[in-house]
């Protein structure tokens with residue numbers, strides 16, 4: 001069995017746990033100085049200080065010579081990052097919209113004029129499976145370089161049977177062609193096409209009765225998501241969709257309280273969504289409901305940054321006892337970046353999260369937001385060996401070396417899959 005032995009990590013961060021960490025628990029990341037870790041096959045066998053791991057190996061009769069040994073002195077070792085909210089499969093670009101926004105235009109007014117998501121729908125409908133896979137593969141390569149070992153990806157740029165399925169198929173095929181694990185989400189109700197304005201229920205029924213049975217049958221998505229927003233899908237329509245999707249066996253997510261305070265957070269708690277995402281305008285009441293129901297607050301600071309919106313109130317959410325995850329929201333409109341270092345810097349500097357909280361948000365809480373906290377998101381025996389090395393000796397370098405990619409190498413399922421060029 002293949003074994004990798006990591007010794008003398010200046011800091012090895014375990015993020016130990018198999019559930020989302022809430023409130024003050026987000027601070028507990030378990031830093032081991034002079035840390036060591038032994039993998040066996042795809043999984044982690046031992047974690048501890050270098051002395052502890054070597055002693056345990058001797059006890060079990062495992063020889064150092066039988067392992068691929070890596071000296072991690074001067075480096076920081078972390079669980080692979082989980083980017084738990086992206087829209088990385090799409091056709092075309094919307095660079096012109098970004099330039100209009102710089103001149104004062106707003107995301108929602110561009111959308112209402114026929115741009116925005118619907119513009120990407122047109123381009124995605126025109127794109128073949130091979131084209132969607134080719135651009136998707138490029139984006140996955142960048143993710144891996146940022147230390148992302150698991151990513152969630154949404155459909156939602158088809159809004160019809162063929163294209164929604166093609167987006168999900170592209171992700172399914174890509175998963176077996178490169179190292180990043182892909183969690184698929186159906187987001188048919190992402191926008192309202194002009195022909196469905198005022199007939200949103202009809203569109204939701206089309207998704208629920210025609211598209212989602214195929215998605216379920218072909219196991220193309222675990223999660224169902226919806227864009228709940230003024231002039232998109234109302235709270236009532238979203239409640240209808242989420243409850244029916246739940247009955248069909250999908251786990252739930254929601255784009256909530258991004259531009260307008262509709263109390264999408266409260267709806268997420270009520271319907272049992274695993275996460276509510278964005279939450280720039282979440283109310284105190286909504287935040288409390290999420291904390292009480294264990295709904296993960298997935299915050300997307302790069303989107304707020306690109307849209308020049310006020311950041312979500314992460315401190316309030318943590319103080320109220322929510323579990324917070326951070327994700328990129330990579331998409332062609334509101335946020336065409338999947339820079340994990342930028343995300344971490346924004347989390348620490350503008351959202352007033354501690355470095356420890358930011359790490360929790362991108363590891364175990366990200367894993368919980370995609371329903372995989374029992375298998376990924378932490379470094380401990382029995383978990384999958386998804387590991388990131390940073391080329392600096394402590395977590396303090398993460399916000400300090402601001403927005404610079406510090407990743408030195410990445411291990412996925414016990415294999416070295418990416419190394420920085422030096």
Ligand code: NIG
Nearest residue numbers: 117227255329331332333334
């Ligand atoms: O999460 N807000 C809705 N959906 C995406 C943006 C999609 C787009 O603009 O293409 C988001 O930000």
Ligand code: FE
Nearest residue numbers: 085087255329
């Ligand atoms: Fe999104």
